[in-house]
Amino acid sequence: MDLIIRNAITPGGNELAVVDIGIVGTTIAAISPSLKADGRELDAAGCLVIPGMIETHIHLDKTCILDRCRIEEGTVAEAVRETAAAKRGFTVDQLARDYAWAMDLELCVFPQEGLTNNPGTEELLIEGLRRGARAIGAVPYFDTDPRAQIDRIFAIARDFDAEIDMHLDLAETTDGMQIEYVCRKTQEFGWGGRVAVGHVTQMSLLPPERFGAIAKQLASAGVAVTILPSTDLHLMGRSHDHAVPRGVVPAEPLRKAGVTCSISTNNVLNPFTPYGDGSLIRMANLYANVCHVSRPADLAGCLDMITGSAARLMRLEDYGIKVGGPADLVCLDASNPADAVATLAQPLWGIKRGRASFTRPRPQIHPLTK
Numbered sequence: 001m002d003l004i005i006r007n008a009i010t011p012g013g014n015e016l017a018v019v020d021i022g023i024v025g026t027t028i029a030a031i032s033p034s035l036k037a038d039g040r041e042l043d044a045a046g047c048l049v050i051p052g053m054i055e056t057h058i059h060l061d062k063t064c065i066l067d068r069c070r071i072e073e074g075t076v077a078e079a080v081r082e083t084a085a086a087k088r089g090f091t092v093d094q095l096a097r098d099y100a101w102a103m104d105l106e107l108c109v110f111p112q113e114g115l116t117n118n119p120g121t122e123e124l125l126i127e128g129l130r131r132g133a134r135a136i137g138a139v140p141y142f143d144t145d146p147r148a149q150i151d152r153i154f155a156i157a158r159d160f161d162a163e164i165d166m167h168l169d170l171a172e173t174t175d176g177m178q179i180e181y182v183c184r185k186t187q188e189f190g191w192g193g194r195v196a197v198g199h200v201t202q203m204s205l206l207p208p209e210r211f212g213a214i215a216k217q218l219a220s221a222g223v224a225v226t227i228l229p230s231t232d233l234h235l236m237g238r239s240h241d242h243a244v245p246r247g248v249v250p251a252e253p254l255r256k257a258g259v260t261c262s263i264s265t266n267n268v269l270n271p272f273t274p275y276g277d278g279s280l281i282r283m284a285n286l287y288a289n290v291c292h293v294s295r296p297a298d299l300a301g302c303l304d305m306i307t308g309s310a311a312r313l314m315r316l317e318d319y320g321i322k323v324g325g326p327a328d329l330v331c332l333d334a335s336n337p338a339d340a341v342a343t344l345a346q347p348l349w350g351i352k353r354g355r356a357s358f359t360r361p362r363p364q365i366h367p368l369t370k
Helices: 076-087 121-130 146-160 179-189 201-205 208-221 229-235 252-256 280-290 296-304 308-313 337-342
Strands: 003-010 017-024 027-032 040-043 048-051 135-138 163-168 195-199 223-227 261-263 329-332 347-352 355-359
Touching: 003 048, 048 337, 121 146, 135 146, 146 163, 146 179, 163 179, 179 195, 179 208, 179 223, 208 223, 208 252, 223 308, 229 280, 252 296, 261 280, 261 308, 280 296, 280 337, 296 337
Parallel strands: 003 040, 135 163, 163 195, 195 223, 223 261
Antiparallel strands: 003 017, 017 027, 048 329, 329 347, 347 355
16 A cells, blocks of 8 residues: 555444455455555544535635725625625736646536626626536626526536536525525426525525425425525624524525535635634534524535535535545544534544545643643
């Protein structure tokens, strides 16, 4: 073996086991207790080893731009205006290529300022897809006719065989919800499993009966849901002086209905979200706090929403800790999935395609000695 990870706890099933993971080249070659093999060794010391975390929805182009923007209203409209102005000074850098040693990036072309109300945007989307982008975004609530944008996005996605990731139903009331229409279009186009909707803050305001009906419709249509707790907490409820809506959709009833869900970052240090450090563990913990997640199985589900479920949303078939799978691993300073989320477990090291991508030492405690 090129590398043997000893004493690793891996998630999966109802029981946790301590195993050794053997790596050859870029691939996991063996998994077993007390693996009998030779090679360089890395001791996980009984910590949780998970497959690489999956960030399903992040605006990397707009990360860390607060020095070029201002926040006075804290509204979606202000964030769009400020970001649009800042984008005029953006340059073209090969981010995906430069950071391929640590992560795989998939680009999504996205009409942030609207589509049908913004002439020339459709041509830019199409050019981006022609140049190789595999996913197309949408933001229907920024067009006068939201359904006209939804219709065009589905048509363009069909023309280019592209995945769809929609910013949808981001509002503080239930007026004008489009999620049921998106489900119908997904079924009409046969795009089940290839559509994700993010935010959907309006769903958080629904009574249980309608929420449950939409959950069944999402599952039947094959529409996934991405929950963006930090951004939605920051943007929602600005017009309320009491009983402030949180805007964060609870994932547990959706997952029980069969909906694929992920938890994601969305934005870091910009007008949409002036906080953050890109930590998906932190985002999973924030979601758990807001949505009152406390049962161990549900906390473990939060970790799944940044790993396995997120991979399913992205249609990543070659994913997970399995023989023949990619040697993409992260070691967390925790002993089980629930504790990883509950304690904001720090990543101790990461491996990408069999090669170490980062290490972080465990804290050392210096007690007073007599």
